[in-house]
Amino acid sequence: MARDQVRATRTSSADPPRTYRPELQGLRAVAAGLVVVYHVWLGRVSGGVDVFFLISGFLVTGQLVRATARGRLDLRALWSRMAKRLLPAAFVVLAATVVAGVLLLPADRWSQTIREVAAAALFVENWQLAADSTDYYAQNDQASVVQHFWSLSIQGQFYLLWPLLVGAVVLLRRSLLRVLLLVFAASFAYSVWLTATDQPLAYFHTATRIWEFAFGGLLALSSFALVRPLRIILGWLGLLGLLLCGLVLQVGSEFPGYLALWPTTCAAAVIVAGATGSRFGVDRWLSGERMRYLGDLSYALYLWHWPVLICYLVVRGQTEAGLLGGVAVISASLVLAAATHLLVEERVRRSGWSARKLTALLLVPVLAAVATWQLTGVREVEARAPATDFAALDGEVCAQTPPHKELVVCFGPVTGTPAKRVVLVGDSHIQQYLAALTPIAQSRNWQLIAMLKGGCPFSTRSERIPGHQGCLQFTEEAATEIVALRPDFVFTLATRNVQVGLTEETPPGFVDRWRQLDAAGIPVVAVRDSPRYGFSVADCVRVHGQDAPRCGAPRAELLAPVPPYAGLDIPENVSFLDFSDRLCPDDYCPPVIGDVQVNFDDNHVSASYMRALSPAVEQALDAVLTPIS
Numbered sequence: 226m227a228r229d230q231v232r233a234t235r236t237s238s239a240d241p242p243r244t245y246r247p248e249l250q251g252l253r254a255v256a257a258g259l260v261v262v263y264h265v266w267l268g269r270v271s272g273g274v275d276v277f278f279l280i281s282g283f284l285v286t287g288q289l290v291r292a293t294a295r296g297r298l299d300l301r302a303l304w305s306r307m308a309k310r311l312l313p314a315a316f317v318v319l320a321a322t323v324v325a326g327v328l329l330l331p332a333d334r335w336s337q338t339i340r341e342v343a344a345a346a347l348f349v350e351n352w353q354l355a356a357d358s359t360d361y362y363a364q365n366d367q368a369s370v371v372q373h374f375w376s377l378s379i380q381g382q383f384y385l386l387w388p389l390l391v392g393a394v395v396l397l398r399r400s401l402l403r404v405l406l407l408v409f410a411a412s413f414a415y416s417v418w419l420t421a422t423d424q425p426l427a428y429f430h431t432a433t434r435i436w437e438f439a440f441g442g443l444l445a446l447s448s449f450a451l452v453r454p455l456r457i458i459l460g461w462l463g464l465l466g467l468l469l470c471g472l473v474l475q476v477g478s479e480f481p482g483y484l485a486l487w488p489t490t491c492a493a494a495v496i497v498a499g500a501t502g503s504r505f506g507v508d509r510w511l512s513g514e515r516m517r518y519l520g521d522l523s524y525a526l527y528l529w530h531w532p533v534l535i536c537y538l539v540v541r542g543q544t545e546a547g548l549l550g551g552v553a554v555i556s557a558s559l560v561l562a563a564a565t566h567l568l569v570e571e572r573v574r575r576s577g578w579s580a581r582k583l584t585a586l587l588l589v590p591v592l593a594a595v596a597t598w599q600l601t602g603v604r605e606v607e608a609r610a611p612a613t614d615f616a617a618l619d620g621e622v623c624a625q626t627p628p629h630k631e632l633v634v635c636f637g638p639v640t641g642t643p644a645k646r647v648v649l650v651g652d653s654h655i656q657q658y659l660a661a662l663t664p665i666a667q668s669r670n671w672q673l674i675a676m677l678k679g680g681c682p683f684s685t686r687s688e689r690i691p692g693h694q695g696c697l698q699f700t701e702e703a704a705t706e707i708v709a710l711r712p713d714f715v716f717t718l719a720t721r722n723v724q725v726g727l728t729e730e731t732p733p734g735f736v737d738r739w740r741q742l743d744a745a746g747i748p749v750v751a752v753r754d755s756p757r758y759g760f761s762v763a764d765c766v767r768v769h770g771q772d773a774p775r776c777g778a779p780r781a782e783l784l785a786p787v788p789p790y791a792g793l794d795i796p797e798n799v800s801f802l803d804f805s806d807r808l809c810p811d812d813y814c815p816p817v818i819g820d821v822q823v824n825f826d827d828n829h830v831s832a833s834y835m836r837a838l839s840p841a842v843e844q845a846l847d848a849v850l851t852p853i854s
Contacts (some may be wrong), residue, residue: 282441463494684734
């Protein structure tokens, strides 16, 4: 056997199965390189993970088919080999992440990190993130140091279930090709549907990704008789399409769905092109010694690059790595990947350790470290880190009444007959005004009624996630309930999306809801939205101090002198409040005003500051409510 062929049969650290096609090592290297470069320098998602899924499906299915053809499908031995190739690097990175988290991360990020490290160690990180994607308040967590383990978790689940599927098909004497076609079609259809209705959930859901593995499996079961010139062209087109995918598509906000066909089809084109034997073929470059070595490192590189990037950003107090910082992050990740491959993966591969012993040696210490961190870190978090400062309605009584499915109505306490009933409706930004309105309600015997859903402002459209059925149903149910309750006035947002670049808007859906309430004779008090900074203000203050200019923003970059609703055709029932002067006095939006922290994260005004703002809110309400009364 030639030297390059011997090299090609080496176990890849990017995927458990052995690789008998050297160009796939290079393809893995390209996919891993795209993931790292896009994350570090562009702050985007590349579609490289989808390529990993397809390659895994191709290799594992081929391996299983060959094993069944020989009549020797030993699942225990198969899973044992997979564990030895998958677990060592993963648990080394997780252990290092725990240490780095204790030393480098702000205390208010510990709880999230502990939760996600445990999920990653158990290969359920994708489900943890899927759960968080449906919990708005968890969505406000910042990117964790192990967030990228979601894809490894899906691969781990695949490696556990796929051999069972193939074994069952063989045992029942069914056509594997037909079964994989059915799996592909069902998963792809579900992926398209869920991506359209709830993209954040779809992104991390195992069932929306299975078709990518099935796609690879179908390739493993198929043969293609193409002339060499066509294969050469096909290979280069596939590679070029893969390189362009992350630039053309918004992978993080649009995948998986049908758009994930782009990177997977491109990778399939490279696989179908195969070994052309031509010096002009893409396989010649992908099969080169350096690319195969990078393919060996791709798994460890993927594991290391994300925690290195996040830790770098935390230490530097930045939201982007920049050119030089990116070079440093990628260089450090490559060094760590090479060391992990040489000192961990290769040694374990050559060892005689059983998978059971290996799992015990690796998993137990990581979970023990996480548990210790959880137990000993609670007091530290309470002492050092301000908790999330969301406002709440004290003494509330909440109910979800049929036929409502999304709307929960919370009634605040009141003595006897309230002087006024006030409905706060919308997202978490309007929720924060509960802290300002509660003292007013207590002194005037008003009853506050909250109709709130994170990420869902009061509109006829889903503003944050277009087409999100949960938001659409919530706002429709809220509008119906408000008309039925006939409150004295409704308190809601007048604008949204206040970010650097003067992106603030009053969406047409806001105005449509106001018109709906106008037709019912219900007054609306609409308040201008607060800024979104794109970074954790609290973290910035801890690292750089409250006087650091980088912890705030120039007012002129966030807020136009004239609010966006000023030029619109607004119904007569609407009055506007604007507290921009209180959030951004003079020409600057500071992180702290009067020793009170204004924002507790990247976009929410703290309940503490809202309570301090209560007298100003009361005065502004008196000015607009007099004509209403």
